[in-house]
Amino acid sequence: MEHEDILHRCFRCGYCKLPGNYVDINCPAYLSFRFETYSPGGRMWLLRAWLDEKIPASKRFAEIMFSCATCGNCVEHCAFPEFRDRLLLAFTAGKEALLDAGQAPPAVRDYLTKVQLHGNPYGKSVKKSSQWMDGLEAEPFSDQEYLFFADDVGTYDPRGQEVARSVATLLKQAGISFGVITEALNSDGNDVKAIGETPLFEELAAKNIKILNQFNVKKIITLSPHSFNALKNDYPALGAQYQVFHYTQVLAFAMGNINFSSDNEDVTVAYHDPCYLGRHNTDYESARMMLRSVPGITLVEMDRNRKNALCCGGGGGNFFTDILSGGDGSSARVRVREAVEAGAQILAAACPMCAVMLEDAVKAENLDSKIQVQEVSEIVNQRL
Ligand code: SF4
Ligand code: SF4
Numbered sequence: 001m002e003h004e005d006i007l008h009r010c011f012r013c014g015y016c017k018l019p020g021n022y023v024d025i026n027c028p029a030y031l032s033f034r035f036e037t038y039s040p041g042g043r044m045w046l047l048r049a050w051l052d053e054k055i056p057a058s059k060r061f062a063e064i065m066f067s068c069a070t071c072g073n074c075v076e077h078c079a080f081p082e083f084r085d086r087l088l089l090a091f092t093a094g095k096e097a098l099l100d101a102g103q104a105p106p107a108v109r110d111y112l113t114k115v116q117l118h119g120n121p122y123g124k125s126v127k128k129s130s131q132w133m134d135g136l137e138a139e140p141f142s143d144q145e146y147l148f149f150a151d152d153v154g155t156y157d158p159r160g161q162e163v164a165r166s167v168a169t170l171l172k173q174a175g176i177s178f179g180v181i182t183e184a185l186n187s188d189g190n191d192v193k194a195i196g197e198t199p200l201f202e203e204l205a206a207k208n209i210k211i212l213n214q215f216n217v218k219k220i221i222t223l224s225p226h227s228f229n230a231l232k233n234d235y236p237a238l239g240a241q242y243q244v245f246h247y248t249q250v251l252a253f254a255m256g257n258i259n260f261s262s263d264n265e266d267v268t269v270a271y272h273d274p275c276y277l278g279r280h281n282t283d284y285e286s287a288r289m290m291l292r293s294v295p296g297i298t299l300v301e302m303d304r305n306r307k308n309a310l311c312c313g314g315g316g317g318n319f320f321t322d323i324l325s326g327g328d329g330s331s332a333r334v335r336v337r338e339a340v341e342a343g344a345q346i347l348a349a350a351c352p353m354c355a356v357m358l359e360d361a362v363k364a365e366n367l368d369s370k371i372q373v374q375e376v377s378e379i380v381n382q383r384l
Helices: 004-009 028-033 040-049 060-066 073-077 084-101 106-118 151-156 158-173 190-192 198-214 226-236 247-251 286-292 331-341 352-364 376-381
Strands: 148-149 221-222 245-248 267-272 296-301 346-349 372-375
Touching: 004 040, 004 084, 028 247, 028 331, 040 060, 040 084, 060 084, 073 084, 073 286, 084 296, 106 198, 148 158, 151 158, 151 352, 158 247, 158 352, 158 372, 158 376, 190 198, 190 226, 198 226, 221 226, 221 247, 226 245, 247 286, 247 376, 267 331, 286 376, 331 346, 331 352, 346 352, 346 376, 352 372, 372 376
Parallel strands: 148 221, 221 245, 267 296, 267 346, 346 372
Antiparallel strands: none
């Protein structure tokens, strides 16, 4: 297994499951299950034991490995700079080895089968790929400056479609020149790669690159931080040469073009850093810049923010496989409690997956009367 040389070097100090203040639990898998084996150090030792044939590849072992939300907290906070950058790579290699051994949990197998068969995990026909644009009057991509890439969540998930329409509407309001490709693009593959199915990721990416190149795309605005991460960091190794931006990175500098209503109510907003925009790509400011420029919004910070943010639990395919589950200790539920404690009336997400995860958590916590989850573009659109 790739990166197995680092597994024995972990001495289980446990810093990797904490944020910078060492007070809270910041590994979503450990937070949900509270067994050391679910922590980053624990999974290092489990993998070592499996490779040494001291434990079998049981159902439980596979569930532990695939429960990692790839949030990157362990990479940020592991005590050992010599190998911490390789922690997630080792976990991904472990999942890849389990997939090769036919030991993936059923939910993971179902997710990958749907992506393999349909190019997206919703099992939706490509004929439905332009449905999200209903009523939007988006222009087909030709010679505009940017392509807007909605990915599978924005294209097929009902809530994701709302967010995609909201972002596209705001791009128009800000005068950004963009078009959309109505031909079937596949999933970006970010979570397929994170789950350990690298060959399928490469297949998805190669098909997308072929279509993007046919359209002579040069600059891309993504809806999701997951797409942003894949297209920006992983596609270049497969021959892609695009400038890639998350939508907040473009709009943060175009907010001056937007006219706001003069009678907006004052509201307190806490921003939830999405892992694939924040820790994975160190952009903690674009969405905050957008929110700060909206009249009437007071931005407050949760205790855990920026590189110490608590993940919503949707990464690493968990949004689709739900291996982490939504129990009382789930990170999304802990996160919405934290937002209420910070005095926020609105919890702002800059990712359609985070929005869905946190909205479900607000319902599960019966906090609807205290806090609302909204996507950043929706917060802005409502105040035009
Ligand atoms: S901080 Fe690093 S060395 Fe310590 S338990 Fe976590 S992975 Fe192991
Ligand atoms: S990436 Fe996040 S969920 Fe996965 S082991 Fe590290 S801290 Fe836990």
